[in-house]
Amino acid sequence: MTYFSLEFSILMIVFFAIYWLFHDDYKIQNISILIFSYIIYILINPYFALILFVYTFFIHYFALLIFVRRKCYIFATCVAFIILNLCFFKYFSSIKTSFDLVMNFFGLDFINLDIIFPIGISFYTFASITYLVEVHKKRRLESFLNLAIFLSFFPTLLSGPIMRSSFFFEQAYKKREFKHADLIIVLLIFGIVKKVLIANYLGIYSKSILDFPQSYNFVQLLSAVYAYAVQIYCDFSGYVDLVCAFALMLGFNLPLNFNMPYLSKNLKEFWSRWHISLSIFIKDYIYIPLGGSKKGLPRTIANIFIAFALSGIWHGNTLGFLIWGLLHGIGIAFLHLLALTKFSLQKIPALGRFLTFQFVCFAWIFFYYNKALEDLIEYFKACYYNFFQVPSYNDIYVLVSFAILFMIYPLFVNFREYCVKILNLTPFLLKPFIIAFILLLVFAFMPDGIPDFIYSSF
Template identity: 40%
Template sequence: MSYLSIEFGLLFIVFFALYWGCYRSPKIQNSLLLVASYLVVGSYSWQFSLILFIYTCVIYLFSVMIAASEHHAKRWLVLGLCVSIINLALFKYFDFFRYELQEFFNLLNLSVLLPAITVLIPIGISFYTFHSVSYLVSIKKKELAVAKFWDFALFLSFFPSIIAGPINRAKDFLPQINVAQPREILEPFRAFTLLILAVIKVYCLGGLISDHWVKPIFANPLEFSVIDLLVGLYAYAIQIYLNFSGYTDLVTGMALLLGFRLPINFNLPYLALNLREFWSRWHISLSSWIRDYIYIPLGGNRRGFIRTQINVILAMLLSGLWHGAGLNFIIWGACHGIGSIALNIGDRYLGKNWVTLRSPMVARLLTWHYVCFTWLFFYCENVSDALDYLVALVHNFLIEPQYAEAFGVISFIYFIYPMCKNFTEWFIMQLTKISLVFLPLVFIFILWLVIYIAPSGMPNFIYANF
């Protein structure tokens, strides 16, 4: 069930009323949240709920052993992390690696036939795996005491963020679950603003961009001009930003209405002046997680320049693989790794931020186009489709472009987008000036207008696939 569907909206209103009807007892609220979260996961498949519960029990057991062991805590931590990784690899990557390994055996003329097993990927497995890793590490570092089992179960399954993030840290989120004082709705005007922005971004703007530019151009790239193909890349970059940031706005607003705060996940990433800054603005909860739990444990930048670059490429390759079990995602991660290494080399031999200091506009243009180029591998399901698109970009100069559409997309990126920096705060301020009597009418009118303009069909959350 989509979080943007009318059915989910009505169910959330009923749940919201029941939830705050028990505001005097956070424990009852937690129980309601836990049941609702497992029902959401179970709405995709009851097996997914069962897998999540078994995984929760196993990881919780490891956390108890880590806390109880003075001399063997590190061993229990490593074992727990291995179980988490194996669980993720089994469900998400088994088929991919089976296929690649079988091809390797065939290349060597080895008569080895690996079993073909259809494995369903449990919804949200990437996110609750990362949540559990942060929990185990926090227990080992003594940043947290072992949580109550049902609090931990809610931490892994919290329905606003289990489908497509953001990634919660145990030390930040578990204290919000284990509270003694009654909760309260947090920043209601901000919450409703985020809900409205989510509907506009995902349901309206993202859907229109996808239908008018992304799908037609990517479906037949050889039939479009170079300018149109650039517009297709630009449009997809805008669509995935609107889709994912819109989803983040939606669940952040829902969490605020339930008395919880989720981490900030986006900060105008397409205004970044280099790839390093881009990753400090895009999917912040993931990039910071990779930094803290992969890049730094590998050695970070503490073991010399060459080792630093190796750590960078490994971290970005794992980031690509996390997004999906496919060669295209590995290439996408490799492109960002190579770009980051090139940036580090430039900083070392030309001076830090050499381009940015001389021309911020050129730095932004270079970063924007490089990110758009990498999105090509993110969108295309296989490498051959991406190569077809690149071939068309090199050869289709004689095809007449659609200048009006190109102007519209380019204007959004270079003129409209930078003006949105303070839009959320401005919109919240306008809402506070409206009488509470008329405020529901304003929300209803905006939602009606969005639904009227938006294309038919229910939009999919792109990151729910990862």
């Protein structure tokens, strides 16, 4: 089941109606969220739901232990177990051969584990860490039921955004009102358009070139990288738009996760606009505990590399992901060194934005070819050997289209707010027809099939 399936749409409508029948009792609403979230997870895979339930049980008792003992080493040990659990599921496929050899050595060759990576485990693991930190630092302990609601909250369960426990429980213990209907509609339409139309078509275009780079000229190879950069943004931000709409339908707000990242004038700004909840999590729970920028420049740069290396490895234990993370670490470290010279591109923001976008797109190449360095090398070889191939007019038109898109992109800064205002001023009786017309156009022109969201595998 996906969020675009007919089954999910029907279940969501039924749940929405039942949920607001109990608008005067937020406790019943919370329990209904828990039930619905587990139903969705079970329909995806019952095995995933079982793992989440067992995981919630352990987190609850870890929290009790931390609350009662009040020892830093106990907190650190619990967090270490949580991280090891994530690593086990995330990287088991890579160590399965070694694991089997160890089992054979001890005469346990009858044990043949084949573990599937549970969708969403990274995000509810990060959420649980924020909860244990709250228990350790602020002595805020929740019941098992409330913890289960938080960790299984279906809008954030599969691919985030990463929501801190304090942010969630501040909303969970309040009476809710259904409002922001126009914003919900706009977010749903944005999410559908971004994923179904833009990301899917760009994915088809970029994949056809990037998977067989030897057959294409340099202009096409460059356009394919730009297409992938826009695709991965529209794919992930489209997902976030959808789940933000789902949360608003329940009276919850989710943390901001994207803020037009390709407008960034430098890499620091990019990471304050891209996957914001993950960036803040890494900053608060890895970078700052390592010392941040308060222990001298060499230590600051080392902390930056550690943080970005872990960010890369989190996406997958391949050299491509590690290089992708380290490239961003190198870029941020370079900005720290550049700051010592007091050189700045602030007076030329267009140039800073252009250079930042080119660097980010270059790093996306390593992100795309994360599984096999041979494919990555083939891409760069194709860029070198096919550089002087004469492109067709269509190839040039595509590249020029991306250049125009880059130039007009700043005009869309307040586009969502404008759409909400326009919808708000639209007569109520006309709204269903306008929404139906937009959706009809989307589904009429969409390509066949809807691939999974890119970040669902992380």
